[in-house]
Amino acid sequence: MGIIHRIRRSLSVRVSLWVVLFAAGIFVAALSFLFYQSREAIRQEAINRATQILDKTSLRVEGILNRVEVASNMTRWLVEQHTDNPGTMFVLSRDMMLNNPDFYNCSIAFEPYHFPEEGLYFSAYTKHEGDSIRTIQGGSDSYKYFYMDWYLMATLSNKPCWTEPYIDYDAPTGTYEMVTSYCQALKDGDGQIIGVINTSLSLNWLSNTISDAKPYPNSYSIMTGRGGTFFVHPDSTKLTCQSIFTQSLEHPDTAAIALGHAMQRGEEGMKRMDVNGKYCYVFYKPLGKTGCSMAIVCPESDIFSGFNRVRHAVTSIVCAGLLLMLYIFIRVITRELSPLHQLAEEAEHIASGQFDAKLPDFKRIDEIGQLSNSFADMQQSLVRYIEELKDTTAQKASIDRDIRIASAIQMGMLPDKFPTRADRDDVQLYASLTPAKDVGGDLFDFYFRDEKLFFCIGDVSGKGVPASLFMAVTRAVFRTVSVQESMPHNIVMTMNRTMAGMNKIHMFVTLFVGVLDLPTGHLHYCNAGHDAPLLVGDGIGQLPCDTNIPVGFMPSWKYTPQEAQINTGTTIFLFTDGLTEAMNREKAQFEMSRVNEVAARALAEKQQEPRQLIDRMTDAVHQFVGDAEQSDDLTMMAVQYIRPKSDVLMRERISLTNDVSETRRLNAFVEGICARLQLDNIFTARMKVSVEEAVVNVMKYAYPAGQRGEIEIEAAANATRLRFTITDSGKPFDPTIQQQADTTRPARERAIGGLGIHIIRQNMDSMNYERADGRNILTLRKTLPPLTANKVKKLKG
Amino acid sequence: MKTTIQELDGKMIAMLEGSLDTAAAAETEEAMRPLNDVEGKDIIIDCTLLEYISSAGLRIFLGILQNAQEKGGHVYIKGINEKVREVFSITGFCNIFEFIS
Numbered sequence: 001m002g003i004i005h006r007i008r009r010s011l012s013v014r015v016s017l018w019v020v021l022f023a024a025g026i027f028v029a030a031l032s033f034l035f036y037q038s039r040e041a042i043r044q045e046a047i048n049r050a051t052q053i054l055d056k057t058s059l060r061v062e063g064i065l066n067r068v069e070v071a072s073n074m075t076r077w078l079v080e081q082h083t084d085n086p087g088t089m090f091v092l093s094r095d096m097m098l099n100n101p102d103f104y105n106c107s108i109a110f111e112p113y114h115f116p117e118e119g120l121y122f123s124a125y126t127k128h129e130g131d132s133i134r135t136i137q138g139g140s141d142s143y144k145y146f147y148m149d150w151y152l153m154a155t156l157s158n159k160p161c162w163t164e165p166y167i168d169y170d171a172p173t174g175t176y177e178m179v180t181s182y183c184q185a186l187k188d189g190d191g192q193i194i195g196v197i198n199t200s201l202s203l204n205w206l207s208n209t210i211s212d213a214k215p216y217p218n219s220y221s222i223m224t225g226r227g228g229t230f231f232v233h234p235d236s237t238k239l240t241c242q243s244i245f246t247q248s249l250e251h252p253d254t255a256a257i258a259l260g261h262a263m264q265r266g267e268e269g270m271k272r273m274d275v276n277g278k279y280c281y282v283f284y285k286p287l288g289k290t291g292c293s294m295a296i297v298c299p300e301s302d303i304f305s306g307f308n309r310v311r312h313a314v315t316s317i318v319c320a321g322l323l324l325m326l327y328i329f330i331r332v333i334t335r336e337l338s339p340l341h342q343l344a345e346e347a348e349h350i351a352s353g354q355f356d357a358k359l360p361d362f363k364r365i366d367e368i369g370q371l372s373n374s375f376a377d378m379q380q381s382l383v384r385y386i387e388e389l390k391d392t393t394a395q396k397a398s399i400d401r402d403i404r405i406a407s408a409i410q411m412g413m414l415p416d417k418f419p420t421r422a423d424r425d426d427v428q429l430y431a432s433l434t435p436a437k438d439v440g441g442d443l444f445d446f447y448f449r450d451e452k453l454f455f456c457i458g459d460v461s462g463k464g465v466p467a468s469l470f471m472a473v474t475r476a477v478f479r480t481v482s483v484q485e486s487m488p489h490n491i492v493m494t495m496n497r498t499m500a501g502m503n504k505i506h507m508f509v510t511l512f513v514g515v516l517d518l519p520t521g522h523l524h525y526c527n528a529g530h531d532a533p534l535l536v537g538d539g540i541g542q543l544p545c546d547t548n549i550p551v552g553f554m555p556s557w558k559y560t561p562q563e564a565q566i567n568t569g570t571t572i573f574l575f576t577d578g579l580t581e582a583m584n585r586e587k588a589q590f591e592m593s594r595v596n597e598v599a600a601r602a603l604a605e606k607q608q609e610p611r612q613l614i615d616r617m618t619d620a621v622h623q624f625v626g627d628a629e630q631s632d633d634l635t636m637m638a639v640q641y642i643r644p645k646s647d648v649l650m651r652e653r654i655s656l657t658n659d660v661s662e663t664r665r666l667n668a669f670v671e672g673i674c675a676r677l678q679l680d681n682i683f684t685a686r687m688k689v690s691v692e693e694a695v696v697n698v699m700k701y702a703y704p705a706g707q708r709g710e711i712e713i714e715a716a717a718n719a720t721r722l723r724f725t726i727t728d729s730g731k732p733f734d735p736t737i738q739q740q741a742d743t744t745r746p747a748r749e750r751a752i753g754g755l756g757i758h759i760i761r762q763n764m765d766s767m768n769y770e771r772a773d774g775r776n777i778l779t780l781r782k783t784l785p786p787l788t789a790n791k792v793k794k795l796k797g
Numbered sequence: 798m799k800t801t802i803q804e805l806d807g808k809m810i811a812m813l814e815g816s817l818d819t820a821a822a823a824e825t826e827e828a829m830r831p832l833n834d835v836e837g838k839d840i841i842i843d844c845t846l847l848e849y850i851s852s853a854g855l856r857i858f859l860g861i862l863q864n865a866q867e868k869g870g871h872v873y874i875k876g877i878n879e880k881v882r883e884v885f886s887i888t889g890f891c892n893i894f895e896f897i898s
Contacts, residue, residue, distance in 0.1 A: 660819045660820050660822075660823075661820045662820070663818050663819045663820040663851075664818070664820050667816070667818060667849075681880065682879065682880060682883065685849060685880035685883070686883070688849065689849070689850075689851050689852075689884060692818055692819060692851050693851060693852055696819045696851070696853070746893060755852040755855055755856070755888050756851070756852040758887070758888060759851075759852055759884065759887055759888060762887040763887070
């Protein structure tokens, strides 16, 4: 595992291994071929050599055997010349042995009583005895030669032959010797067999002679007779008593049997076979006409010993060479690649964030040098990019933070306090705004001025920061303009002019502006390209809206004023297109039909109060959209009007002309009202000055100078409030939008005028202007002091 | 509405009596006109008997004050009742006039 890991980790080891493996492959191929060829050559050489030796040995053996035969024949001829002289037999026998010192013995034996004078036995027997030659008469009662094999074979077959090996017992010395004999019958002139001449060769001697023929140190020769009997074998115990087949009787060995048969048949050849567990080459050849066969057994290990030595040496050298090569390669490649290692370490440093790490200078111009240079370039670029990235990230974080703050500012701009039932009994209102991004382009706003609810809803084209800026501008302009203007179409027109003047990027905002007169439920409104609001009250219906055009790009557009009477309990539901165009995953839109459905259901369940309605609508949209991303800002606002119950306890009127001297009558009227309500002096003075200022204002501005006009004042009171309604039929004039007087400036800078309105606002709870039926209606309201306090003050006074 | 102007110890003293409403404003302004011609003298407007004042009356007071300040004079208001003081205070006039008792 460790080694594999190291190989995988180290390029030098891997490359070296590949090279060495490749080299090893080539060596194996080349050496295999060489070894195979050499082996074949050696084998061939061994065959040649063995065959040569075999031929030589066989020639020699044949020579010996021939010599035996020739000597035997010659002696036979001589014996047959002197068949009547026993003494000659000893001489002939002795001569034969003298002439052939390598023969073992020689017997010239005769038929019983052939020489009557010699008795039953006569055999001239000569044998070497050390360096001398001993010749004796060999037949005796203890050695009845005519029963011997050699004697019987010669006489019975009546032709010369070689005996199978047998043990010759030498009576005088008492020694045994393994011999083979050439025997032939002696005949007289009539052809009658008279004896046998027998010439023996010591098998021991023959064996030694043959054994000299040793082509290899451990090779040996064997010689078999006709029946396969071993004549010559290095293991002398096998001689005469074992044949070549003996061993295969116990262990069947086809190779050995085949060899035996081949040798018996007198064939010549070579066999490779297992002999006593060793592979040997056996070369065999018949020995002339003796019927014997000779074989040389050469152990394979002998034949190939030199070859194997060379092979082992070469293999060892090659292996050692390859190992050395591997070592050197690893060292060389490691040294060559060591800069890469350094580079890798530096790269790790750089990767860990140390961009100022110094790269080593290898002063090389090869690929590694190029790599090092490229790496240095890369490092510099990296440092630069990282710096840029840091800046960019920091900038982005800063922008994100700014956007979050902007979002908070934007949300802070929108009113988040909605009047509760405890706050107001005449109107309920709720709104919600969900931007699609951090900042959005939708807006809504509302506020109460005098007895009016000013409200608007708008949708700036586009989304995100630009839309949000435009939204902020729109909302600010709405507030600024609506403070000085009570008619929605005038508010929208002024906003349009103002915003078109500063709109250089062609953004626009669809806007719906409404002003609901709370005492009467009269709604003035103006639509600038926005979705028409829904009225949820006596059924569901859309508020009829002129489309006009969105605000912000055509300053000259004349927006049309519209008005409607809102019944008590009716909810005005305003929304942006984020509601109708809310999309689910399937890109289907929420549609107006669903808005209507939700509203209808809410109405049916008497849940049309602003908060309930918007919550229901929000739930419905969420259910519809599911987990799809919000595509557009979604804003809803609902206004429910509730007409205050009228419980007027007192109502009085007075009619005046537009003459300031009429203020005396007016003051008397107001004093009378206050007196009836048992109000104290201070309260009375406040009412007096307020009503006087309001009426004088109308006298001054509603009618052109010199034009006579009527002004009607109605005073009405219930248990809690006192109300003055000042009505005239002059030109439209809204005192509530007069510039407020600045009461903090020094005398020199103070304008004369505007103080009257200021006094009214300070003294009264509300001052409300309405233009209806061609008349200006100005309403002043004041909460009466608690009855108990009133009484206490009166008692004091 | 009754307006009396007299000089006492080098100071011009205007006595106002009654209700200074819009109807009375023109008349009172006319009666107070001599105060505009005064050079280098302080003016005291005695409101002890002034019952009521509207913005038209305040306008007359402001006119007198601006005129006097241009000439380096002072305008003092004396003895205003609670109702009138309230109008002064609502309009911020209490900040620009000097009051004496």
